[in-house]
Amino acid sequence: MERNMNRGTEIIMQGAEVKGTLSTPEVLPIYLTTAFRGGADLDELNEYYAVKGYTYNRIRNPNRNALTELVSYLEGGEASMICSSGMGAITTTLLSLADAGDHILANSNLYGETLEILDVIKRYGIESTCVDFTDIEAVRKAVQANTKIVYTEVISNPTMAVVDVEAVARIAHDCGAKLVVDNTFTTSTVIKPIDFGADVTINSLTKFMNGHSDIVGGSATASKDIVDKACKLQALLGCTLDPFSSYLCERSLRTLDLRMERQLKNAEALAKALDEHPCVLKVNHPSLPTHPQHDIAKRLFAKGYGAMLSFEMPEDREKINAFMRRLHIAKYAMTLGGYATTLSYPILSSHASVPRDIRLKMGITDGLMRVSVGLEDVQDLIADFTQALSVFEK
Numbered sequence: 001m002e003r004n005m006n007r008g009t010e011i012i013m014q015g016a017e018v019k020g021t022l023s024t025p026e027v028l029p030i031y032l033t034t035a036f037r038g039g040a041d042l043d044e045l046n047e048y049y050a051v052k053g054y055t056y057n058r059i060r061n062p063n064r065n066a067l068t069e070l071v072s073y074l075e076g077g078e079a080s081m082i083c084s085s086g087m088g089a090i091t092t093t094l095l096s097l098a099d100a101g102d103h104i105l106a107n108s109n110l111y112g113e114t115l116e117i118l119d120v121i122k123r124y125g126i127e128s129t130c131v132d133f134t135d136i137e138a139v140r141k142a143v144q145a146n147t148k149i150v151y152t153e154v155i156s157n158p159t160m161a162v163v164d165v166e167a168v169a170r171i172a173h174d175c176g177a178k179l180v181v182d183n184t185f186t187t188s189t190v191i192k193p194i195d196f197g198a199d200v201t202i203n204s205l206t207k208f209m210n211g212h213s214d215i216v217g218g219s220a221t222a223s224k225d226i227v228d229k230a231c232k233l234q235a236l237l238g239c240t241l242d243p244f245s246s247y248l249c250e251r252s253l254r255t256l257d258l259r260m261e262r263q264l265k266n267a268e269a270l271a272k273a274l275d276e277h278p279c280v281l282k283v284n285h286p287s288l289p290t291h292p293q294h295d296i297a298k299r300l301f302a303k304g305y306g307a308m309l310s311f312e313m314p315e316d317r318e319k320i321n322a323f324m325r326r327l328h329i330a331k332y333a334m335t336l337g338g339y340a341t342t343l344s345y346p347i348l349s350s351h352a353s354v355p356r357d358i359r360l361k362m363g364i365t366d367g368l369m370r371v372s373v374g375l376e377d378v379q380d381l382i383a384d385f386t387q388a389l390s391v392f393e394k
């Protein structure tokens with residue numbers, strides 16, 4: 001398909017057809033099949049498998065393939081690998097790009113399990129060091145002769161620090177490394193890291209991409225060379241996304257921009273309202289002029305400032321409990337990026353293992369609550385948080 005229409009049109013059309021071999025239903029059906037039949041005899045096998053390309057579900061499936069095309073379009077990359085989780089995409093990408101003896105330079109402020117996998121692969125000879133990527137000079141100084149991968153997220157949990165992807169890309173390319181950027185918190189509605197020099201964009205499809213809190217999946221988007229190599233390893237590791245989840249995610253992505261635009265607006269309005277609330281000590285959202293990387297976000301982001309925010313209440317466990325019980329709309333959940341607003345409490349989840357003094361230096365107090373802002377009516381959302389926060393009034 002020629003990629004010359006506007007995003008709003010392409011988001012409906014990309015990956016909607018299985019090319020060639022099948023008739024064309026209005027919506028791609030779910031191919032719940034382990035394998036595809038070969039020809040009637042051995043002479044036809046080549047025609048069926050080599051030409052038509054669908055053989056075995058772990059290798060290729062029409063629903064996953066449709067999702068591949070759509071995600072590649074959204075992120076502005078040549079090709080994508082669709083995995084059974086975000087972690088599957090991250091691990092496969094790292095193992096495909098780095099060999100024993102290579103070094104990975106990573107942001108110290110990453111999704112916890114990404115930091116854990118960096119530790120695990122040390123056992124196989126892949127070194128890594130972490131620095132704070134909001135300090136560009138520190139990134140430059142941490143580069144080594146054997147640095148093969150530079151790895152960061154655009155916005156990181158839970159204080160919503162923003163990384164200057166463009167500056168990091170220059171450092172990575174100066175030393176011949178590949179820049180891998182996890183776009184999960186932002187999505188391509190906000191930023192396409194490939195446009196700013198990233199070589200690979202990772203998404204946990206589980207979060208905003210699928211947006212309906214009903215699947216776990218992940219993607220890596222890059223040049224065809226990088227993706228082809230990663231996909232060979234993926235097939236061996238066996239972490240491909242199943243057809244039903246692929247179907248659900250493909251369907252969900254048709255409305256990615258519509259959902260994100262609403263969630264981005266809601267997040268900005270909720271951040272502002274919380275910032276003005278007398279019982280809130282601090283709000284972390286890149287839309288606020290007081291956010292330390294507000295100007296970077298403004299320069300890099302096409303739309304909005306992400307739909308994740310966090311805010312600090314007084315460190316009073318009983319009152320925080322009362323606040324949570326009083327909220328009608330936002331509920332606690334071990335995920336983010338769904339259509340409904342959800343809460344998480346970093347010191348009991350993502351940063352549970354970080355000692356208190358280090359946490360405090362990172363701005364993670366016992367009063368910090370993270371919010372994944374959903375699609376609700378924003379006036380209702382603000383009113384709900386405001387009434388619940390009244391538990392802190394004297």
Ligand SMILES: *Cc1c(COP(=O)(O)O)cnc(C)c1O
Pocket residue numbers: 085086087088111114153182184185204205206207216217218
């Ligand atoms: C959730 C998440 C992941 C991991 O994705 P899964 O789909 O849970 O495996 C990676 N990075 C970020 C930033 C995430 O939020």
